[in-house]
Amino acid sequence: MGAPRRPGTFADPPRGSGPAWGGPALGPAAAPGAPLAPARSLRGYARWRWWELALFAALPLSWLLLPSQALLLNEIAIVALFAISLDLVLGYAGVVSLGHAAFFGFGAYTAALFAKNVMPDPIVGLVVAIAASALLGLVSSVLILRGSDLTRLMVTLGVASILYELANKLDWLTGGADGLQGVVMGPITIPFTALKGFDFDLTGRTAYAYTLVVLALFLFVSRRLVHSPFGVSLQALRDNRLRAASIGLSVLLRLVAVYTFAGAVAGAAGALLAQTTGFASLDVFDFHRSAEVLLVLVIGGTGYLYGGIFGAIVFKLLHDLIAAWTPQYWNFWLGLFLVVLVLVGRERFVRPWTWFSLGGKR
Amino acid sequence: MLTLLFDGIAYGMLLFILAVGLAVTLGLMNFINLAHGAFAMAGGYITVLLMNRAGMPFLACLPIAFVGTALLGALLERTLYRPMYARPHLDQVLFSIGLVFMAVTAVDYVVGSMQQNIHLPDWLQGRLPIEAVGIGKYRLFIVVVCALLTIALQWVLSRTRFGSRLRASVDDPRVAGGLGLDVNRIFLLTFAVGSGLAGLGGALGAEVLGLDPTFPLKFMIYFLIVVSVGGTTTITGPLLAALLLGIADVAGKYYVPKLGAFIVYTLMVAILLWRPQGLFARASAR
Secondary structure: OOOOOOOOOOOOOOOOOOOOOOOOOOOHHHOOOOOOOHHHHHHHHHOOOHHHHHHHHHHHHHHHHOHHHHHHHHHHHHHHHHHHHHHHHHHHOOOOOOOOHHHHHHHHHHHHHHHHHOOOOHHHHHHHHHHHHHHHHHHHHHHHOOOOHHHHHHHHHHHHHHHHHHHHHOHHHHOHHHOEOOOOOOOEEOOOOOOEEEOOOOOOHHHHHHHHHHHHHHHHHHHHHHHOHHHHHHHHHHHOHHHHHHOOOOHHHHHHHHHHHHHHHHHHHHHHHHHHHOOEOHHHHOHHHHHHHHHHHHHHOOOOOOHHHHHHHHHHHHHHHHHHHOOOOHHHHHHHHHHHHHHHOHHHHOOHHHOOOOOOOO | OHHHHHHHHHHHHHHHHHHHHHHHHHHHHOOOOOOHHHHHHHHHHHHHHHHHHOOOOHHHHHHHHHHHHHHHHHHHHHHHHHHHOOOOHHHHHHHHHHHHHHHHHHHHHHOOOOOEOOOOOHHHOOEOOOOOOOOEHHHHHHHHHHHHHHHHHHHHHHHOHHHHHHHHHHHOHHHHHHOOOOHHHHHHHHHHHHHHHHHHHHHHHHHHHOEOOOHHHHHHHHHHHHHHHHOOOOOHHHHHHHHHHHHHHHHHHHHOOOOOOHHHHHHHHHHHHHOOOOOOOOOOOO
16 A cells, blocks of 8 residues: 555654554553663563552452353453454554454364364363464465555455355365354363363353463463563564664564464464354354454553453453343444544543543543 | 356446445545445445335436435545544554444344345346347446446546546645645545445445345455555556456356355455555555
8 A cells, every 4th residue: 555644644754564553562661752771671561560460360369259250251261362362463563453363263163173073172172273273373474474554454354254265165074154063072181180070061160260271371471472572572563664674673584473373372262262162153253253352452452461351351241231231233332332432542541531631622 | 158257347347336435545545444335335225215115216316325425425534534544554444343333233223134125127127138148237237337437537537637636635645735735625525426436336236236234344355355456546456456356256156156255365365465565556655
């Protein structure tokens, strides 16, 4: 595309992949304009903050304290993991994706097919699904290296659509439009220990515990990843690809790496969904899912990894609330919410006290 | 075989009329408008409702669909879209997805979710009595109308004062503004005409493409393919891309129905991998 920008955006430095969007990208240590103390800038930025620890502690607490809500919490945790994956791509590497459901769905179908046709062990299935989606991420990352935002949007959307069509048409394998039914999961056996025999039950407590462990694991790994020199260099190339390349970062390799990893995380989320519900349908590849996860991430905020979790909680609760009131037209309110969110600006939206501060201009 | 080709051309012309507004929005304002299909749907529903409820003739409905959608587009441009131009692409995408969701549900609520049918006048039904090449009269009508529109568009863009202003604004809005052109008004007018064309396309295509509330979502990717493959710098690029897409889609669905839309998507990804700026983009797009 590369059409000229409109007046007012003239002062933007040339960016490879679009401007850095909102969200507290660098944490409080890097307020724009404030001179950085070098020792604080990187080391302090990777330090564990109290609310991060609190969040990690809250995960098992939610399992203990809310046993009756396990099914809903399980859904939230899966969406959160999915959104974390998108955050790695969008918030850290600055790649706009409209087809992130491709990895989610691929993981879901892989896990379901593996359980149905090979063996019902969930953990082996999860590992296989993660590996498969990572491979998909690796292959499709070639597609997002070139071109403008529009090209990337189209290519990601196209990959998701291709997989959707494949899942739809290969009905001897995937069950087509009816979805993949008859997936029976075996009990969870924790490797290298004598612990075994945790069945997935109707209350969803086992499922939620399983999802939580995977979520915490990936959250921890992602946190290490984004605070490593690699993660910092990702942000450098997000903010200005040209400059990142000029100081000797190999931009393309980094994009491939992060896209592959994000594919693996999204695949894990999809596999968790398929395993805990015992079902995979075309819905996992649907455009709605890609759009929803974008919304979840934008509600929670991009570029600090936890946005996915907060966004997922808000989104799912909102969904339950509105869907109970008007189930058929829930999408309207979702759309309205999106429009208002963007028009007002996310930064402002989550800070109600600023709504009336600029003299009448809401 | 020739029938297929002709159907593909008709389909492609229709897609071009539907998507040309999007090409201009993207090229001119650098605005990713996923809600373009919603305008097409509006045009389609205006026609359907006028014909079925008010009993107006088909031909009279077409201009109304154009004008109505153009007014809607102008209104939305002035109130909602304009603040979005300078925003990052992510915001634009979210914003327009939100509009699509709202449009889909609103139409579902007001009209209902069933497929809408148009009763074409008698003189547009049936096929031309030419041996070997079965040409549907309505398809021919579509091709003729769309070809006329394309020629008119090309003429406006290349020969009129408005066209040269528009091209100046495309090339560099700041300099165009500095030369005293009212860039905002040009944007507004262009957006309105683009939406109107989409509405007209929706009205013409209601019979061919099918019209139900999920129309904007179903065809969003097609419009985007036309624009991204064709490039946004010329009007012939999207035209050729639309024709290519139309023929590929019709032929693909006829010869290998098992694969469905798979061919089109794969083709699109392959082309974008090969030429990320589109098939017909100028080399120095940036």
